[in-house]
Structures are given as structure tokens and as C-alpha cells.
Amino acid sequence: MEEIRSAGTPCQKWYRSEWFERWVLSLLVVNIVVQIFPSHVRTVRDDPTPGNWMLLMLSGLTLMVSTAYMVRLWVTHLTATTPAEAVAPQAIPEHDIHAAIAAASDRIAAIKLLRDKHPTLGLVPAKNLIDAHTNP
Structure with missing residues (x-):
């Protein structure tokens, strides 16, 4: 084409x-x-x-x-809509990350909660944020 x-x-x-x-x-x-x-x-x-x-x-x-x-x-x-721009991982507030970790029973649930709160956050950046805050 x-x-x-x-x-x-x-x-x-x-x-x-x-x-x-x-x-x-x-x-x-x-x-x-x-x-x-x-x-x-x-x-x-x-x-x-x-x-x-x-x-x-x-x-x-x-x-x-x-x-x-x-x-x-x-x-x-x-x-047709233009896709929303992905949010930078640095723009995610710390309290949202800690709230997702506290409310979730495991790592995967925490990633899901964080992505539900910030829909334009990619899977890998959400995983990296959760991992960085759970593994000091």
C-alpha cells in the first residue's frame, strides 16, 4: 500500500x-x-x-x-480519536505507587491498580515503578 x-x-x-x-x-x-x-x-x-x-x-x-x-x-x-500520550513514570506521584502496593495482595495486582489509576502508563514502566518501591 x-x-x-x-x-x-x-x-x-x-x-x-x-x-x-x-x-x-x-x-x-x-x-x-x-x-x-x-x-x-x-x-x-x-x-x-x-x-x-x-x-x-x-x-x-x-x-x-x-x-x-x-x-x-x-x-x-x-x-477516530488520537491515542492519549503515555505518562512518564517520573510523573506518577509516590503516594499513588505506595497506595497501589498497600492495597494489593501481590506484585501483579499492584501493577494493575497503578495502571487503573494511570491508564496511559505502560506495563513495563508500571512494573518497574512497583519493583523499585517494593525492593529497596
Whole structure:
């Protein structure tokens, strides 16, 4: 999916982007709703042959699948959040570390309590903090 430029930095082709996929699919759904589906409905109304009914059902199925996929793409895009920055182990107050150790029955439970209190603290930094305060 990525190409490498001559300088070694990755670039993405414009037609392989999420932005392009969302908007092209949105335009396709609008085109199906405004032009294609009503045209097939009129054709079935004027000439109700099995072939015309098949085209109507196929365009309806295409509309449903395309709309579902488009909604999923837009919801994913609109609800995407940037991950919170990890907190530095030095920023964790001493009393939080001691409280986690005091409230826990073992080392693993203390690490869990400390990470519950500070969700952006990584597993290894939490382990190191607990170990540093339990092993003098």
C-alpha cells in the first residue's frame, strides 16, 4: 500500500487513501439513490419482465451494501480519536505507587491498580515503578 520515495520516506497513492474511498463511495451511493434506482423502478413499472425485476433487486442490493459500507467508513472516520500520550513514570506521584502496593495482595495486582489509576502508563514502566518501591 505504501510506496517509497527516492529519499526513503513512505508516501501513499491518492487513490488508496481512506479519504478517497469515503468520498467516492458516498458519491456512488448518491448516484444510485438519485439516478439508478429510480430508473430501475420506472422500468419495472412500465415493463415488469423478470429481467427488469432482477435489475431492480440487484440495484437495491448494491444500494444497501454500499450504504452500509459507506456508513461504516464515515463512523470509523468521525469517531477516530488520537491515542492519549503515555505518562512518564517520573510523573506518577509516590503516594499513588505506595497506595497501589498497600492495597494489593501481590506484585501483579499492584501493577494493575497503578495502571487503573494511570491508564496511559505502560506495563513495563508500571512494573518497574512497583519493583523499585517494593525492593529497596
